Amino acid sequence: MNIQSFFKEVRSILEAKNYDALNNLDLPKPEYFNWVMDVFYELNVQQYPNEKALIWRYRDQEKQFSFKSIYESANQVLNFLRRNKIVKGDAIYTQLSLDPANWITTLAAIKGGFPLIPSAVSLLDTDIAYRFNKIFPKVIIADAANAPKIDAAEHLINKKIALKIIVDGDREGWYGMDVMEKESKDAEADNTKSDDDLYYFFTSGTTGLPKVVTHTHLTLPAGHLTTSAWLGLTQSDIHYNISAPGWAKFAYSSFFGPWNMGATILALQVDQFIAKEQLELIEHYGVTSFCAPPTVLRLMVQEDLKDYQFKFKQCLSAGEPLNPEIIEKWKQATGIVIRDGYGQTETTVLAGNMPGAFIKYGSMGKQSFMYNLIIADDEGNALPNLTEGNICVDMQRHRINGVFTGYYGEPERNKLVFKNQLYYTGDKAYRDEDGYIWFVGRDDDVIKASDFRIGPFEVESILIEHNSVVEAAVVASPHTIRGNAVKAFIILQKDVMVNKALAEELFAFCDTRLAVYKIPRIIEFVESLPKTISGKIRRVELRANEAVTKHKQEQSANEYFHRKY
Numbered sequence: 001m002n003i004q005s006f007f008k009e010v011r012s013i014l015e016a017k018n019y020d021a022l023n024n025l026d027l028p029k030p031e032y033f034n035w036v037m038d039v040f041y042e043l044n045v046q047q048y049p050n051e052k053a054l055i056w057r058y059r060d061q062e063k064q065f066s067f068k069s070i071y072e073s074a075n076q077v078l079n080f081l082r083r084n085k086i087v088k089g090d091a092i093y094t095q096l097s098l099d100p101a102n103w104i105t106t107l108a109a110i111k112g113g114f115p116l117i118p119s120a121v122s123l124l125d126t127d128i129a130y131r132f133n134k135i136f137p138k139v140i141i142a143d144a145a146n147a148p149k150i151d152a153a154e155h156l157i158n159k160k161i162a163l164k165i166i167v168d169g170d171r172e173g174w175y176g177m178d179v180m181e182k183e184s185k186d187a188e189a190d191n192t193k194s195d196d197d198l199y200y201f202f203t204s205g206t207t208g209l210p211k212v213v214t215h216t217h218l219t220l221p222a223g224h225l226t227t228s229a230w231l232g233l234t235q236s237d238i239h240y241n242i243s244a245p246g247w248a249k250f251a252y253s254s255f256f257g258p259w260n261m262g263a264t265i266l267a268l269q270v271d272q273f274i275a276k277e278q279l280e281l282i283e284h285y286g287v288t289s290f291c292a293p294p295t296v297l298r299l300m301v302q303e304d305l306k307d308y309q310f311k312f313k314q315c316l317s318a319g320e321p322l323n324p325e326i327i328e329k330w331k332q333a334t335g336i337v338i339r340d341g342y343g344q345t346e347t348t349v350l351a352g353n354m355p356g357a358f359i360k361y362g363s364m365g366k367q368s369f370m371y372n373l374i375i376a377d378d379e380g381n382a383l384p385n386l387t388e389g390n391i392c393v394d395m396q397r398h399r400i401n402g403v404f405t406g407y408y409g410e411p412e413r414n415k416l417v418f419k420n421q422l423y424y425t426g427d428k429a430y431r432d433e434d435g436y437i438w439f440v441g442r443d444d445d446v447i448k449a450s451d452f453r454i455g456p457f458e459v460e461s462i463l464i465e466h467n468s469v470v471e472a473a474v475v476a477s478p479h480t481i482r483g484n485a486v487k488a489f490i491i492l493q494k495d496v497m498v499n500k501a502l503a504e505e506l507f508a509f510c511d512t513r514l515a516v517y518k519i520p521r522i523i524e525f526v527e528s529l530p531k532t533i534s535g536k537i538r539r540v541e542l543r544a545n546e547a548v549t550k551h552k553q554e555q556s557a558n559e560y561f562h563r564k565y
Helices: 003-015 019-024 035-045 067-083 101-112 125-134 147-157 177-182 219-223 225-231 248-259 275-284 294-300 324-334 411-417 456-463 500-511 539-548
Strands: 052-058 061-066 092-095 116-119 139-142 163-166 197-203 211-216 238-241 264-269 289-291 314-317 338-343 349-352 373-376 389-394 422-431 437-442 447-449 452-454 469-479 483-492 522-525 560-562
Touching (some): 003 035, 116 125, 219 225, 225 248, 452 456, 483 500
Parallel strands (some): 092 116, 238 264, 314 338
Antiparallel strands (some): 373 389
């Protein structure tokens, strides 16, 4: 079975809703693979040229792209890049709001063999400079709001990007998207190998600055067939996923997941999230498949959902645990049970509750069809059912999967996660007798707040730059709407008085040095921090205390200082 036949077979099985048959599929690894040509063109553009690929809306503007038209736009971008001496292997850094350019430029990059570095719009110039120092791109594609930060980052590292493209306006030293309309709508694809690098995702860790997750032309596009299966999509679906560009979840559910199946993607760009407006547009566009982080769903259920006539077939959530009350409220109003799934930036959907399958509430479902998950000890031994251990992926199998190839430029870190012929996810879980996997917790301290991943080290490093701070520890604190808030425990210099003014000064200090989603929302001044014998902060102990005291009120001694979201 070749790669196209494999994708066709998965489509056929999902259209027939015969999900168990997925487990019988196997695909020998191809030497060459270009998803745009082998899948998007052959199975979407050729088969459904005039069907809607993307519906984009912002305020009163709406644009619709057929599979043929968006493919031709991508060819124009590719031709422009090549005319400006961009060649296979040259990296493209993108920093875009939810603009159609996200989809067009991604198609062009894959077809041309240009690795992508997607980045969040909330990053500051210092964040961008850090990324440029790790991997210096040849091309920048950004919107008007982010272009000045790109220019500032160039200045910080004293390097110049070869080609800069702005998607919504004019700026000195930048090309506008309109110049590409003169290019040919036909373009040759590069002969990309399966193992060629395709994506560099910067993702937060607990003991250092962001690390770089490397995916290939095969691991992410083909691996996301597991996402397509979990979403339960068919070619006739309109899929809406709430996720910002720059994060792996966008590639999951706003790109490869739906377009692997030829489904229509809905993109609703907003300046501010308003649950009522979102629900009205979901109803208006007849969304059949909806995926959102728990934070969004918690806000949506505060509206009267029974006022809407939804066309949902599937509703999904991922990113953090979803409390049962929300699942029940959603089911009562829509008749649909929200299914959750489990994956990482380093992988695709590893496990999930599949469409139509029996759901054990609280479980993250069973392993996905392209993976063999093992609950193992630190030595790589498989553990018995109901025994807590490491969630690992068996890397001995010849079947392809969506596991990344490693952290860019970090051989020692790679040795820690790829060992015993397994990939160690860094998460803990156990498996029951029926094959359902039950999440226990992170093996590290990454904070998940409002579907963002935040490395505590980044925040702590900024806090200790303040003259009054001796030491800082940052953890997640339970939050009703956002799942978690960023909380900082701070030890002050001697003779520095604890007061609200100092807390506000620290909040302001972080405002100018951290992206918005990383800024602490709660500060607690303490005299000491729990530590291991070797001197490492025991964030796990701080987190546990937060879980126990989450309803605790502010103390009369002003130990706690809060900033509202």
